[in-house]
Amino acid sequence: MSETAFNPVPQHIAIIMDGNGRWAKERHLPRLAGHNAGAKAVERTLKAAQKAGIKILTLYAFSTENWSRPQEEVTGLFKLLEQTLDRYTQDAAKHGLRLLVSGARDPLPPSILAKIDHAVSSTQHNQELTLNLALNYGARQEIVHAVNALLTQGKKQITMQDISAQLYQPQLPDPELIIRTSGEERLSNFLLWQAAYSEFYFTPVLWPDFDEAEFNKALLAYRGRKRRFGGV
Numbered sequence: 001m002s003e004t005a006f007n008p009v010p011q012h013i014a015i016i017m018d019g020n021g022r023w024a025k026e027r028h029l030p031r032l033a034g035h036n037a038g039a040k041a042v043e044r045t046l047k048a049a050q051k052a053g054i055k056i057l058t059l060y061a062f063s064t065e066n067w068s069r070p071q072e073e074v075t076g077l078f079k080l081l082e083q084t085l086d087r088y089t090q091d092a093a094k095h096g097l098r099l100l101v102s103g104a105r106d107p108l109p110p111s112i113l114a115k116i117d118h119a120v121s122s123t124q125h126n127q128e129l130t131l132n133l134a135l136n137y138g139a140r141q142e143i144v145h146a147v148n149a150l151l152t153q154g155k156k157q158i159t160m161q162d163i164s165a166q167l168y169q170p171q172l173p174d175p176e177l178i179i180r181t182s183g184e185e186r187l188s189n190f191l192l193w194q195a196a197y198s199e200f201y202f203t204p205v206l207w208p209d210f211d212e213a214e215f216n217k218a219l220l221a222y223r224g225r226k227r228r229f230g231g232v
Ligand code: FPP
Pocket: 017, 018, 019, 020, 021, 022, 023, 035, 036, 038, 039, 042, 059, 060, 061, 062, 063, 066, 080, 081, 084, 133, 182, 207
Protein backbone atom coordinates (compact mmCIF):
# COMPACT_ATOMS: atom_id res chain seq x y z
CA MET A 1 0.00 0.00 0.00
CA SER A 2 1.32 3.46 -0.88
CA GLU A 3 1.89 6.37 1.51
CA THR A 4 -1.68 7.54 0.74
CA ALA A 5 -3.16 4.71 2.85
CA PHE A 6 -4.85 6.57 5.69
CA ASN A 7 -7.37 3.85 6.48
CA PRO A 8 -7.10 0.18 7.30
CA VAL A 9 -8.96 -2.32 5.11
CA PRO A 10 -12.68 -1.73 5.73
CA GLN A 11 -14.69 -4.29 7.63
CA HIS A 12 -17.93 -3.66 5.77
CA ILE A 13 -18.45 -2.70 2.11
CA ALA A 14 -21.90 -2.15 0.60
CA ILE A 15 -22.53 -2.18 -3.14
CA ILE A 16 -25.29 -0.82 -5.36
CA MET A 17 -24.94 -3.19 -8.30
CA ASP A 18 -26.19 -1.07 -11.19
CA GLY A 19 -26.03 -1.33 -14.97
CA ASN A 20 -27.17 -4.87 -15.74
CA GLY A 21 -29.87 -3.59 -18.11
CA ARG A 22 -27.51 -1.28 -20.00
CA TRP A 23 -24.90 -4.04 -20.26
CA ALA A 24 -27.53 -6.28 -21.91
CA LYS A 25 -28.82 -3.51 -24.16
CA GLU A 26 -25.31 -2.80 -25.48
CA ARG A 27 -25.21 -6.44 -26.57
CA HIS A 28 -28.78 -6.54 -27.95
CA LEU A 29 -29.65 -9.11 -25.26
CA PRO A 30 -32.72 -9.31 -23.01
CA ARG A 31 -32.37 -7.56 -19.64
CA LEU A 32 -32.32 -10.90 -17.85
CA ALA A 33 -29.09 -11.77 -19.63
CA GLY A 34 -27.64 -8.71 -17.89
CA HIS A 35 -28.84 -9.96 -14.51
CA ASN A 36 -27.34 -13.39 -15.20
CA ALA A 37 -24.01 -11.77 -16.00
CA GLY A 38 -24.51 -9.69 -12.85
CA ALA A 39 -24.80 -12.86 -10.78
CA LYS A 40 -21.36 -13.88 -12.08
CA ALA A 41 -19.97 -10.51 -11.04
CA VAL A 42 -21.38 -11.19 -7.56
CA GLU A 43 -19.30 -14.39 -7.37
CA ARG A 44 -16.14 -12.58 -8.51
CA THR A 45 -16.77 -9.85 -5.96
CA LEU A 46 -17.27 -12.31 -3.12
CA LYS A 47 -13.93 -13.91 -3.94
CA ALA A 48 -12.18 -10.54 -4.23
CA ALA A 49 -13.67 -9.37 -0.92
CA GLN A 50 -12.58 -12.52 0.85
CA LYS A 51 -9.10 -12.21 -0.60
CA ALA A 52 -8.86 -8.59 0.56
CA GLY A 53 -9.89 -9.49 4.11
CA ILE A 54 -13.30 -7.79 4.06
CA LYS A 55 -15.62 -9.29 6.67
CA ILE A 56 -19.05 -8.04 5.52
CA LEU A 57 -20.44 -7.38 2.06
CA THR A 58 -23.93 -5.91 1.70
CA LEU A 59 -25.31 -6.18 -1.83
CA TYR A 60 -28.42 -4.34 -3.06
CA ALA A 61 -30.11 -7.21 -4.89
CA PHE A 62 -33.73 -6.02 -5.07
CA SER A 63 -35.23 -2.77 -3.86
CA THR A 64 -38.79 -2.13 -2.73
CA GLU A 65 -39.08 0.03 -5.88
CA ASN A 66 -37.97 -2.80 -8.21
CA TRP A 67 -41.47 -4.34 -8.09
CA SER A 68 -42.50 -1.76 -10.70
CA ARG A 69 -40.36 -3.48 -13.35
CA PRO A 70 -42.04 -5.68 -15.99
CA GLN A 71 -43.45 -8.88 -14.45
CA GLU A 72 -41.17 -11.03 -16.58
CA GLU A 73 -38.06 -9.28 -15.27
CA VAL A 74 -39.21 -9.50 -11.62
CA THR A 75 -39.98 -13.22 -11.98
CA GLY A 76 -36.62 -13.84 -13.69
CA LEU A 77 -34.72 -11.91 -11.02
CA PHE A 78 -36.36 -13.90 -8.24
CA LYS A 79 -35.61 -17.15 -9.99
CA LEU A 80 -31.97 -16.10 -10.23
CA LEU A 81 -31.92 -15.06 -6.58
CA GLU A 82 -33.43 -18.37 -5.49
CA GLN A 83 -30.86 -20.31 -7.51
CA THR A 84 -28.08 -18.20 -6.05
CA LEU A 85 -29.37 -18.68 -2.50
CA ASP A 86 -29.49 -22.44 -3.07
CA ARG A 87 -25.98 -22.56 -4.45
CA TYR A 88 -24.48 -20.34 -1.76
CA THR A 89 -26.21 -22.30 0.99
CA GLN A 90 -24.70 -25.52 -0.37
CA ASP A 91 -21.20 -24.05 -0.79
CA ALA A 92 -21.24 -21.77 2.23
CA ALA A 93 -19.41 -24.03 4.66
CA LYS A 94 -16.56 -24.56 2.19
CA HIS A 95 -15.99 -20.80 1.90
CA GLY A 96 -16.91 -19.85 5.47
CA LEU A 97 -19.76 -17.76 4.06
CA ARG A 98 -22.54 -16.57 6.32
CA LEU A 99 -25.74 -15.36 4.66
CA LEU A 100 -27.99 -12.63 5.99
CA VAL A 101 -30.95 -11.03 4.28
CA SER A 102 -32.09 -7.47 4.93
CA GLY A 103 -35.50 -6.28 3.85
CA ALA A 104 -39.23 -6.59 4.39
CA ARG A 105 -40.64 -10.11 4.31
CA ASP A 106 -43.98 -8.95 2.93
CA PRO A 107 -44.79 -9.52 0.00
CA LEU A 108 -42.06 -12.09 -0.68
CA PRO A 109 -43.51 -15.47 -1.71
CA PRO A 110 -43.40 -18.31 0.90
CA SER A 111 -41.00 -20.33 -1.27
CA ILE A 112 -38.33 -17.64 -1.18
CA LEU A 113 -38.94 -16.89 2.52
CA ALA A 114 -38.35 -20.57 3.31
CA LYS A 115 -35.09 -20.50 1.30
CA ILE A 116 -33.97 -17.33 3.06
CA ASP A 117 -34.70 -18.80 6.51
CA HIS A 118 -32.87 -22.00 5.64
CA ALA A 119 -29.89 -20.11 4.19
CA VAL A 120 -29.63 -17.85 7.23
CA SER A 121 -29.95 -20.59 9.84
CA SER A 122 -27.72 -23.14 8.14
CA THR A 123 -24.85 -20.66 7.64
CA GLN A 124 -25.08 -18.82 10.96
CA HIS A 125 -21.84 -20.27 12.35
CA ASN A 126 -19.66 -19.50 9.31
CA GLN A 127 -17.19 -16.75 10.05
CA GLU A 128 -15.03 -15.83 7.05
CA LEU A 129 -17.33 -13.49 5.16
CA THR A 130 -20.87 -12.30 5.83
CA LEU A 131 -22.95 -11.73 2.71
CA ASN A 132 -25.87 -9.50 3.62
CA LEU A 133 -28.31 -9.51 0.70
CA ALA A 134 -30.57 -6.48 0.61
CA LEU A 135 -33.69 -8.06 -0.79
CA ASN A 136 -37.03 -6.25 -0.99
CA TYR A 137 -35.05 -3.58 0.80
CA GLY A 138 -35.84 0.09 1.24
CA ALA A 139 -33.99 2.29 3.73
CA ARG A 140 -36.96 4.54 4.53
CA GLN A 141 -39.08 1.44 5.13
CA GLU A 142 -36.32 0.08 7.40
CA ILE A 143 -36.37 3.24 9.51
CA VAL A 144 -40.18 3.30 9.71
CA HIS A 145 -40.11 -0.39 10.69
CA ALA A 146 -37.61 0.42 13.46
CA VAL A 147 -39.67 3.32 14.79
CA ASN A 148 -42.85 1.23 14.77
CA ALA A 149 -41.07 -1.50 16.73
CA LEU A 150 -40.10 1.12 19.33
CA LEU A 151 -43.68 2.45 19.50
CA THR A 152 -44.90 -1.10 20.06
CA GLN A 153 -42.49 -1.31 23.01
CA GLY A 154 -44.25 1.74 24.42
CA LYS A 155 -41.29 4.14 24.04
CA LYS A 156 -42.24 7.83 24.35
CA GLN A 157 -38.81 9.19 23.47
CA ILE A 158 -36.10 7.51 21.44
CA THR A 159 -32.37 7.72 20.99
CA MET A 160 -30.16 7.03 17.98
CA GLN A 161 -29.08 3.81 19.65
CA ASP A 162 -32.73 2.74 19.93
CA ILE A 163 -33.19 3.12 16.17
CA SER A 164 -29.89 1.38 15.36
CA ALA A 165 -30.95 -1.54 17.54
CA GLN A 166 -34.15 -2.06 15.52
CA LEU A 167 -32.63 -2.05 12.02
CA TYR A 168 -32.84 -5.25 9.98
CA GLN A 169 -29.30 -6.32 10.97
CA PRO A 170 -28.48 -4.36 14.12
CA GLN A 171 -25.39 -6.41 14.85
CA LEU A 172 -23.57 -5.25 11.69
CA PRO A 173 -21.27 -2.23 11.85
CA ASP A 174 -22.04 0.61 9.43
CA PRO A 175 -20.34 0.23 6.03
CA GLU A 176 -17.14 2.25 5.79
CA LEU A 177 -17.43 2.22 1.99
CA ILE A 178 -20.38 2.24 -0.42
CA ILE A 179 -19.70 1.48 -4.09
CA ARG A 180 -22.13 2.20 -6.93
CA THR A 181 -21.44 1.05 -10.46
CA SER A 182 -22.67 2.28 -13.86
CA GLY A 183 -21.96 5.99 -13.43
CA GLU A 184 -25.07 6.80 -11.38
CA GLU A 185 -24.27 8.83 -8.28
CA ARG A 186 -27.12 8.48 -5.80
CA LEU A 187 -28.18 6.27 -2.88
CA SER A 188 -31.59 5.17 -4.20
CA ASN A 189 -33.07 4.42 -0.77
CA PHE A 190 -30.09 2.27 0.28
CA LEU A 191 -28.78 2.26 3.89
CA LEU A 192 -29.81 5.85 4.61
CA TRP A 193 -29.25 5.47 8.35
CA GLN A 194 -26.07 3.40 8.15
CA ALA A 195 -24.43 5.61 5.49
CA ALA A 196 -24.11 8.66 7.76
CA TYR A 197 -20.28 8.52 7.65
CA SER A 198 -19.65 6.11 4.78
CA GLU A 199 -17.22 6.97 2.01
CA PHE A 200 -18.66 6.75 -1.51
CA TYR A 201 -16.99 5.36 -4.59
CA PHE A 202 -18.65 5.73 -7.99
CA THR A 203 -17.40 4.00 -11.11
CA PRO A 204 -18.71 4.07 -14.70
CA VAL A 205 -18.10 0.31 -14.98
CA LEU A 206 -21.38 -1.58 -15.49
CA TRP A 207 -22.03 -4.19 -12.80
CA PRO A 208 -21.62 -7.28 -15.07
CA ASP A 209 -18.10 -6.02 -15.90
CA PHE A 210 -17.14 -5.51 -12.25
CA ASP A 211 -14.23 -7.71 -11.21
CA GLU A 212 -11.37 -8.07 -8.75
CA ALA A 213 -9.35 -5.28 -10.37
CA GLU A 214 -12.28 -2.85 -10.10
CA PHE A 215 -12.94 -3.96 -6.54
CA ASN A 216 -9.33 -3.30 -5.61
CA LYS A 217 -9.46 0.14 -7.26
CA ALA A 218 -12.37 1.06 -5.01
CA LEU A 219 -10.51 -0.28 -2.00
CA LEU A 220 -7.41 1.73 -2.84
CA ALA A 221 -9.47 4.92 -3.29
CA TYR A 222 -11.09 4.32 0.09
CA ARG A 223 -7.80 3.75 1.81
CA GLY A 224 -6.54 7.10 0.55
CA ARG A 225 -9.54 9.04 1.91
CA LYS A 226 -9.19 11.24 4.98
CA ARG A 227 -12.12 10.41 7.27
CA ARG A 228 -12.85 13.11 9.81
CA PHE A 229 -16.31 12.15 11.12
CA GLY A 230 -17.17 15.81 11.54
CA GLY A 231 -13.91 16.59 13.36
CA VAL A 232 -10.89 18.44 12.03
C1 FPP B 1 -29.44 -3.05 -11.39
O1 FPP B 1 -29.28 -3.07 -12.76
C2 FPP B 1 -29.52 -4.37 -10.82
C3 FPP B 1 -30.59 -4.87 -10.16
C4 FPP B 1 -31.84 -4.16 -9.96
C5 FPP B 1 -30.58 -6.21 -9.59
C6 FPP B 1 -29.27 -6.73 -9.07
C7 FPP B 1 -29.25 -8.16 -9.37
C8 FPP B 1 -28.16 -8.86 -9.73
C9 FPP B 1 -26.81 -8.33 -9.76
C10 FPP B 1 -28.37 -10.25 -10.17
C11 FPP B 1 -28.09 -11.30 -9.22
C12 FPP B 1 -27.92 -10.92 -7.82
C13 FPP B 1 -27.52 -11.80 -6.90
C14 FPP B 1 -27.31 -11.38 -5.49
C15 FPP B 1 -27.25 -13.17 -7.27
P1 FPP B 1 -30.40 -2.44 -13.65
O2 FPP B 1 -31.27 -3.52 -14.13
O3 FPP B 1 -31.10 -1.34 -12.91
O4 FPP B 1 -29.55 -1.84 -14.82
P2 FPP B 1 -29.86 -0.57 -15.73
O5 FPP B 1 -29.89 0.62 -14.80
O6 FPP B 1 -28.72 -0.54 -16.68
O7 FPP B 1 -31.18 -0.83 -16.39
